[in-house]
Amino acid sequence: MIPRVTATVDLSAVQHNLQVVRTLAPRSRVMAAVKAAAYGHGAVPVARALEAAGVDALAVACLEEAMELRQAHVQAPIALLEGVISSEEAALAVYERLQVVVHDHWQLALLDELPESSRLSLWFKLDSGMHRLGFPLSDVPQLQRVLRERPNWKLCGWLTHLACADEPGSDFTAQQIGAFDAALQGVPGARSIGNSAGLIAWPQARADWVRPGLALYGCSPLPDRSAQSLGLRPAMKLESRLIAVRWFEAGESIGYGRRYRCPARMPIGVVAVGYADGIHRAFADGTPVLVQGQRVPFAGRVSMDMITLDLRAVPQAQVGDTVQLWGPGLPAEEVAAHADTIAYELFCGLTQRVHFRHLHAAGED
Numbered sequence: 001m002i003p004r005v006t007a008t009v010d011l012s013a014v015q016h017n018l019q020v021v022r023t024l025a026p027r028s029r030v031m032a033a034v035k036a037a038a039y040g041h042g043a044v045p046v047a048r049a050l051e052a053a054g055v056d057a058l059a060v061a062c063l064e065e066a067m068e069l070r071q072a073h074v075q076a077p078i079a080l081l082e083g084v085i086s087s088e089e090a091a092l093a094v095y096e097r098l099q100v101v102v103h104d105h106w107q108l109a110l111l112d113e114l115p116e117s118s119r120l121s122l123w124f125k126l127d128s129g130m131h132r133l134g135f136p137l138s139d140v141p142q143l144q145r146v147l148r149e150r151p152n153w154k155l156c157g158w159l160t161h162l163a164c165a166d167e168p169g170s171d172f173t174a175q176q177i178g179a180f181d182a183a184l185q186g187v188p189g190a191r192s193i194g195n196s197a198g199l200i201a202w203p204q205a206r207a208d209w210v211r212p213g214l215a216l217y218g219c220s221p222l223p224d225r226s227a228q229s230l231g232l233r234p235a236m237k238l239e240s241r242l243i244a245v246r247w248f249e250a251g252e253s254i255g256y257g258r259r260y261r262c263p264a265r266m267p268i269g270v271v272a273v274g275y276a277d278g279i280h281r282a283f284a285d286g287t288p289v290l291v292q293g294q295r296v297p298f299a300g301r302v303s304m305d306m307i308t309l310d311l312r313a314v315p316q317a318q319v320g321d322t323v324q325l326w327g328p329g330l331p332a333e334e335v336a337a338h339a340d341t342i343a344y345e346l347f348c349g350l351t352q353r354v355h356f357r358h359l360h361a362a363g364e365d
């Protein structure tokens with residue numbers, strides 16, 4: 001059976017991108033964000049590839065994601081970025097040797113229910129300005145007291161998250177880093193600040209630990225830098241195929257709502273991929289795809305199982321031809337902008353109907 005839609009994930013690209021991060025932040029340890037099924041790339045294969053390439057730790061959002069990795073025998077340290085939400089989760093986190101990010105006093109109360117002998121590893125998350133999760137910076141002395149009173153708890157470090165790291169002109173990032181550093185002046189423990197954008201654009205955010213996600217999947221997190229210019233290789237290629245090529249006269253309309261009107265007699269290609277696969281209905285006419293290595297635009301609304309293309313640039317295109325929706329030569333971050341979204345959302349939005357294929361070193365399945 002030929003799959004309609006295939007996401008091919010090149011795990012050697014993920015490993016290569018880890019090396020790019022290491023080159024950018026040579027003095028930092030790397031905690032790789034593999035939450036949300038490794039940004040839709042497949043949690044277990046990506047985690048295994050990163051582990052084989054010597055990543056220092058992995059980060060997931062929640063306990064279920066960590067358990068999936070432990071059940072697949074991933075041994076690397078794993079941090080729970082949102083921490084635990086019940087005493088059962090706290091106990092399991094200790095049992096599975098997870099690093100628990102603690103962002104609020106209610107979580108401390110949960111962890112206090114653990115037996116006193118529990119060897120809990122934790123990060124404290126501080127709010128330096130994102131105002132989503134994290135203790136106020138003024139809580140640092142109190143948190144230090146908490147640690148002194150619980151000698152079996154091991155502090156992995158202090159972390160914070162940047163709100164505008166992808167805005168090179170913003171002074172808010174410098175403010176956040178300055179406030180975080182000042183609050184921790186003289187306080188023992190490792191520091192972690194930068195996500196992908198932070199570690200690339202803000203040298204001060206390359207602290208003891210960096211926490212890249214997007215860059216590992218080969219996308220640029222910065223509007224003014226391409227992935228290629230950063231040396232990053234796209235890890236995912238999303239492909240479907242042409243299932244019809246038909247000619248229409250000038251003035252004829254294509255698809256739902258008749259949104260696209262043919263400006264001339266022209267070939268229209270129908271591709272077997274739609275919003276039920278994760279291709280957003282918000283994509284505008286003009287969104288590029290690759291057919292026979294050539295960029296051609298969407299022409300008409302995305303429907304559940306199909307999209308339609310203006311094939312004038314490749315009139316020789318035929319049924320069966322491969323259509324690349326993003327990947328090498330067509331960055332997902334560029335495609336995403338045509339639906340007013342970001343590559344993160346495209347990757348995470350792929351549905352169960354998409355067939356995944358993971359290539360290991362040297363292109364092997």
Ligand SMILES: Cc1ncc(COP(=O)(O)O)c(C=O)c1O
Binds near residue numbers: 194195196215221
């Ligand atoms: C706390 C935290 N750190 C790091 C990351 C990785 O961010 P990015 O994928 O932008 O590198 C995320 C992702 O949202 C995050 O929530």
